[in-house]
Amino acid sequence: MAEPQPLLRAIDVHKKFGDVEVLKGIDIDVQKGEVLAIIGSSGSGKTTFLRCINLLEEFHQGEIQVDGERIGYTAGSHKRLGEAAIAAQRARIGMVFQSFNLFPHMTAEQNVTLGLIKVQGRRKEEAVEIARRWLDRVGLAERRDHYPYQLSGGQQQRVAIARAVSMEPKLVLFDEVTSALDPELVSEVLAVMQDLAKSGMTMLVVSHEMSFVRAVATRVVFMEAGRIAEEGPPAELFARPKSERLAAFLGRFHGLAH
Amino acid sequence: MTYQFNFDPIFRSFDKMLAGLWLGLWLAALSLAIGCVIGLLVAYGRQSRIAPLRWALVTYVEVIRNCPILLLIFFVYFGLPELGIFFLDKIDSFILTLSVYAGAYLSEVFRSGLTSIPVRYVEAAKAIGLRPWQRQRYVVLPVMFRITLPALANNLISLFKDTSLAAAIAIPELTFITRQINANTFRVMESWLTASVLYLVTCYAIAWALRRVERRYAVIR
Numbered sequence: 352m353a354e355p356q357p358l359l360r361a362i363d364v365h366k367k368f369g370d371v372e373v374l375k376g377i378d379i380d381v382q383k384g385e386v387l388a389i390i391g392s393s394g395s396g397k398t399t400f401l402r403c404i405n406l407l408e409e410f411h412q413g414e415i416q417v418d419g420e421r422i423g424y425t426a427g428s429h430k431r432l433g434e435a436a437i438a439a440q441r442a443r444i445g446m447v448f449q450s451f452n453l454f455p456h457m458t459a460e461q462n463v464t465l466g467l468i469k470v471q472g473r474r475k476e477e478a479v480e481i482a483r484r485w486l487d488r489v490g491l492a493e494r495r496d497h498y499p500y501q502l503s504g505g506q507q508q509r510v511a512i513a514r515a516v517s518m519e520p521k522l523v524l525f526d527e528v529t530s531a532l533d534p535e536l537v538s539e540v541l542a543v544m545q546d547l548a549k550s551g552m553t554m555l556v557v558s559h560e561m562s563f564v565r566a567v568a569t570r571v572v573f574m575e576a577g578r579i580a581e582e583g584p585p586a587e588l589f590a591r592p593k594s595e596r597l598a599a600f601l602g603r604f605h606g607l608a609h
Numbered sequence: 610m611t612y613q614f615n616f617d618p619i620f621r622s623f624d625k626m627l628a629g630l631w632l633g634l635w636l637a638a639l640s641l642a643i644g645c646v647i648g649l650l651v652a653y654g655r656q657s658r659i660a661p662l663r664w665a666l667v668t669y670v671e672v673i674r675n676c677p678i679l680l681l682i683f684f685v686y687f688g689l690p691e692l693g694i695f696f697l698d699k700i701d702s703f704i705l706t707l708s709v710y711a712g713a714y715l716s717e718v719f720r721s722g723l724t725s726i727p728v729r730y731v732e733a734a735k736a737i738g739l740r741p742w743q744r745q746r747y748v749v750l751p752v753m754f755r756i757t758l759p760a761l762a763n764n765l766i767s768l769f770k771d772t773s774l775a776a777a778i779a780i781p782e783l784t785f786i787t788r789q790i791n792a793n794t795f796r797v798m799e800s801w802l803t804a805s806v807l808y809l810v811t812c813y814a815i816a817w818a819l820r821r822v823e824r825r826y827a828v829i830r
C-alpha cells in the first residue's frame with residue numbers, strides 16, 4: 352500500500368556543534384494531521400532536531416522536506432537557498448519556544464499580527480480580525496492589548512501559540528513549551544495544544560508531560576544520544592518499552608504520568 | 610562692599626536669552642537626530658565582514674572620543690574652508706561638528722544595545738518568517754531603542770550643554786547672548802546667574818520629560 356507523501360520527511364540528518372555530533376542520523380516521516388511526540392532525556396538532541404527543521408540550526412548532512420519541498424537547500428544540489436527563500440519556508444512552519452519569546456515591545460495582538468501583515472502581506476484589519484479570533488480561541492480575548500510583561504507565563508505561551516498557528520503553518524513545532532511554566536499554569540497551555548491537535552493540525556511536540564503525550568500523541572519517538580532509539584503508538588511504547596533505556600527513562604516519570 | 614543685585618537690565622533682554630536657549634535646544638535636538646543616524650550606521654558597520662570598513666569606523670570613534678570638542682568645532686569651522694569647503698555657515702558647521710561628535714558616542718551606545726538584545730527575540734522573528742531587514746526593522750531596532758533610551762536621554766542633555774561651546778564661533782545661543790548682555794549691562798552676577806538657572810531648569814525639564822518617555826516605553830522588565 353502506497354503511503355501518501357509525508358508532510359515532514361527527515362532523511363539521515365546529521366548535526367555537529369564543533370566536533371561534537373549531536374544528531375547522528377535522524378530518519379522520520381510525519382503524515383499530515385499527525386501529532387508526533389518526541390521524548391528523551393535532556394541533551395539527546397530533541398531541540399536541535401526541531402531547530403534544524405525551520406533552519407534555526409544548519410545541519411551538515413542529510414535532508415529535510417516539508418510537503419515535498421526541500422528545506423534550506425535547492426533540490427538536488429547542496430546549494431543553500433537565499434535568505435528570502437528561507438524566510439518564506441520558515442513562514443510555513445510554526446514554532447513555539449520553551450521561553451515564549453514574545454516580542455517584548457508589542458501587545459499580544461501585535462505579536463500575532465506582525466507575521467500576518469509583514470510576512471503574509473495581509474491588510475491590517477484582516478490581520479487584526481484573525482489575531483482576535485485566535486486570541487479568543489486560546490482564551491485571551493480580554494488580554495489582547497496587554498504587553499508580555501503584563502501576562503503570566505501561561506498567558507504568554509498561549510499568545511506565542513496563537514502567533515504561530517494564526518499563520519496557518521503546515522506544521523507546528525513545540526519545544527518543551529510548558530517546561531518554563533509554574534506547575535499550576537501548565538494545564539491551560541496543554542489544553543490549548545490538545546484543542547489544536549483535535550482540529551487536525553500537524554504537530555511535532557517535544558514534551559516531558561507524559562500524560563499529555565499519552566493522551567494526545569498519535570505516535571511517539573524516543574530520542575537517545577542523537578538517534579531515534581524507539582518509536583510507536585503511545586499506548587504500546589509506554590506499556591512495553593523494548594529498550595532498557597526507554598524503560599529507565601519512563602520509570603523516572605512513574606507516578607507523574609497519571 | 611556688598612554687591613547690589615539689579616536684574617532689571619537682564620529682564621529687559623530676557624526674550625533674547627530665551628531665543629538663545631531655544632536655539633541651543635534646536636542645535637542639540639538636530640545633532641542628536643543626525644548623530645543617531647550616524648551612530649546606527651557606524652554600529653552596524655562595525656559588525657561588517659569588511660575589515661577595512663571596521664578599522665575606519667573604529668578610527669573615527671576613537672579620534673572623536675579623544676579630541677576636545679572645542680577643537681573639533683574650530684577644526685570644522687576654520688579648517689574646512691582651508692580645504693576648500695566654504696558652503697557651511699556657522700550654524701551648519703556647528704551642527705555638523707556636534708552630529709559627528711554625537712555619532713561617535715551614540716555608535717557605542719547602539720553597539721552595546723545591539724549586542725544586548727536577547728537572541729531569542731531574533732529567533733522568534735526568524736521563526737515567523739521575517740526577512741533579515743524586517744527582523745531589524747520590526748524587532749531588533751525597536752527593542753534596542755527601548756534598551757538605549759536612558760543613554761539617549763543622557764546624550765541629549767550632554768549635547769544641550771555642549772551647545773554653549775557654539776559661543777566660541779559667535780552663534781547666538783544662550784551663552785553667547787549672555788556674554789553680550791553682560792558686556793552691555795555690566796551686570797556680571799545677574800547675567801551669569803540667570804543663564805545658569807535657565808540651563809539648570811532646562812536640563813531638569815528634559816530629564817524629567819525623558820524619564821516619563823522611558824517609563825512609557827520600558828516594556829522589558
Ligand SMILES: Nc1ncnc2c1ncn2[C@@H]1O[C@H](COP(=O)(O)OP(=O)(O)O)[C@@H](O)[C@H]1O
Pocket residue numbers: 368373391392393394395396397398399400
Ligand atoms: N549552540 C550549541 N552549541 C554547542 N552545543 C550545543 C548547542 N546547542 C545544543 N548543544 C548540545 O547539543 C546536545 C543536544 O542538545 P539539545 O538539542 O538542546 O538537547 P535536548 O533538547 O534533547 O535537551 C547537547 O549536548 C547540547 O549541549
Ligand SMILES: [Mg+2]
Pocket residue numbers: 397398399527
Ligand atoms: Mg531541549
